[in-house]
Amino acid sequence: MSFMDFLNFHIVPGVVLGSIYAVGAIGITLVFGILRFSHFAHGDMATLGAFVALALVTAGLTPWAALPIAMAAVAVVAIVVDKLFYDYLKARPKIMTVMASLGVALMLRAVVQVVFGVDPRTYASGIVRPDEYFGILLRDRELYTLAAVVAIVIGLTLFLRHSRWGKAMRAMSDNPDLARLSGVDNRKVTMLTWAIVGALCAASGFMLGINNELHSMMGWQVLLPMFAAAILGGVGRVEGAVLGGLVVGIAEELSIFILPAQYKAATAFALLLLILLVRPRGLLNGKVL
Amino acid sequence: MKKRTVAAVVGAMLGAAVVAAPAHAQDVKLGLMAAISGPIAALAPPMAAASKLAVAHVNEQGGILKGGKLEVVLGDSACNPQNATDVATKAVNIDRVIAVVGPACSGAVLASANSVTIPAGVLMITPSGTSPEITKLKDKDLVYRTLPSDDYQGRALARTLKARGIAKVAVAYLNNDYGKGLAESFKSEFEANGGTIAGYSGHEEGKASYRSELATLARGGADTLVIFDYGDGTGLSILRQSLENNFFKTFVGADGMKSEGLVKAIGAANLGGFFVSAPVGEASASLDNFNKAFKAAGENIDAVFATTSYDAAFLAALAIEKAGGDKTKLAESLRAVASAPGEPILAGEWAKAKKLIAEGKDIDYKGAGGDHEFDAAGDVPGNYAFFKVSGTGYESIADMK
């Protein structure tokens, strides 16, 4: 096996998959950090985003044009879901919100199944052969995926670091009581967080769909790798989620060299357990909640 | 929510269940257990539609027994034993079905047969349960299937590929009883006939990327990939990712891969090197009848297990008619109507069959998906054909031995 083959057939798919995981993991880590619970509905929200984009594509838009609209739509859905199902549980132990998010996951998935059915769908039919860039084989959609992920990460990092609202989010992540005392409106920050998380879910679902196929279980099946990525990188750190996502994605693709391919899904869990045992703060020293 | 409220809600539901369906004295109910939710949810709707088409044919052409309606009781087995046994119990005890078509998944068949239909003396015909474990059931002759056990198709495919000059293949199979069963029987027959398996890899469904394992399989040096998976599921991903990365030149699948959705998603122009096998009946006229009727009903004739689902329901109806509605005579009646000798009955020929049964004559149903000559265990051997992609569907190019 030549080095280029190794790169193209094992590393590149891992990187593409990893960036998709990264986008989802960023959302999860934001919820972990700012709202302090594990959002089990994250995967199914991504599914919803992917299918909303599919509906727009069926109505005539090109896929990448449908993406921003889908992101906006799911942002709104996320805010509504929070108001209906999570908000009243604020004062209670966080574990109840986790359970509520599980219920929301089931409901979102059922809606997608009823509206779109259970057949696998695609944004575009046909196959796409890759182009060659100095020996590396990449398809347009993969290039755009990577570009989108980079844009999201840079945009979000700048936002969190320099804008007023970003700083408010970080303040709430560090210490909500102190943040409130300093004049941060926690409710507005929560709404903003959900809007961003919803948009990120939609983006990760869309990218998953455009690189593979869409089906109603797609989000649930990537939920645990995304959790693994978020925790691996360090909870509450956006860069950590990106690093975690890439590690999990590449590890999954490389795992077939050590284990039979049936165990691919176990790679993410194994990494998760490992990091929880060895270094619970994650690779980039996040919080330990 | 007070305790009384809960009790009231539960009581109301039970009450509703009790009064739910009014039954006409002459009507006969047929249980239809489909895997509507669960891992093969995409395959279920056409299978249910095909079975319902058979029931429609019965009702349009004279009805069941003394002109009563054959009614379908649809249940979701969800492809797991918990739901399957629940659905079977309801069908057998509340709806009083005497025959069941389904379930679709072998695990569900084993569980519901063992705990419900065999003890209750109810006939069960599964259109898609392929596990060899079903053969081993101690079933008082009540469990049948209208498709061959994985063993047959895998072996037939192996022989066909060898005969076409393909001596070296890689195998990618879905890790469920369908894919694994086919892969194992294919491998043993292919190697026994002198072929080489240059790569053999199982995968679970639902992963986003299979490129790594496909790359590893391709490195084995084979030009042909044999895919034992569903074209409406992970099989589509595998085929697409292989095509996009130029991993193999020729692709071969079993009946699970014979999907119209796959042709639509990938494009017939890209599928010149894609072939599938599928069980077919000796009387191709029967298949034509089914295809015409199924298409007229707005369904996709290439749907996986559609033909076997139709046959299972039609055979159940024939057995009920022959047995005069007597549960205890169902098994022998089924064998009588399905096996040679007898006047051949094709798919859709209910009126003709009804008349012959009334005259006491022997009939032999030749189905859309096979002749269904049940052996002692209720299994059928298979007749297969080899298909290539043509237009938006498939076209048979050879019979498989």
Next chain:
Amino acid sequence: MDLLGLANYAVFMAILIGIYALLALGLNIQWGFTGLFNAGIAGFFAVGAYTSAILTSLPATGRLGGYELPLVVGWLAAMAAAALIAWPIGKICLRFRSDYLAIATIGIAEIIRLVIRTEGWLTGGVRGVTGVPRPFGELDYMPSQIAYLAIVATLVLIAYLLVERQVKAPWGRMMRAIRDNELAAAAMGKQVEARRLQAFVFGSALMGLAGALFVHFNRSITPEAIDPMIATFLIWIMLILGGSGNNRGAILGAAVIWIIWSVSELLTDRLPTEVAVQAKYARVFIIGLTLQLVLRFRPEGILPERQAGSPPHR
């Protein structure tokens, strides 16, 4: 209406409710009394089921088995195996906070499921284990079910009494103390970690027994039975609805949720055919919605935890 048929259906439902009740009782020990968020119930259920199946079933080619040991051995071994697996998992994972414990246990249940599906030499892989004996299986349909129900009901009763006794005893008070205020309990010299592990293992053993009862009822086990929806999340919803921290609540929750799950299907059957298939997807929606409603309006469940003295403060 056919009363005999309805009675048979009720007996069948009662058997499944009994099996789910055992699972819910096990979860209650772990979550209700000790505050451990075990989201990997399916894994322990699977271990118990497969252990009993492998030990008691007929021989089969390509797979370990054929020991044909007596039922009681199988069931005891199921409990022991589930407990044995729970021990290292508990030792490693129980120190995590509840969210992480949930994620870790989901992961472990998934790994167990993948191992079961892949290692055919041990578990029959995707083909599963068949030829499992069933007590009173030779009887006719209805008597056989009633006999099995008697066995399940007896075991549920024994489990219930055992757990109730433990809960009312000092052990129970100590577990609640650890759950509600770990630091204070540790300061008072209670061995927090060891007690938590005890509860985890004990609960898992009950889950293993439930698995064994399930296998023998169906005379077979295949990996689809370990699907997380039907073997983990449904039980969580049962416990939350019934009342976590209350053993009778656990059993009641199992009954109510299973009845809703099963009877709602009868109602969807009466819908016109085009909608009937869609309606099956909606069942999951109903269950998710039920969870939300319970959390919103009655988070302590139908039968809340009985506190001797101070009001509940969870």
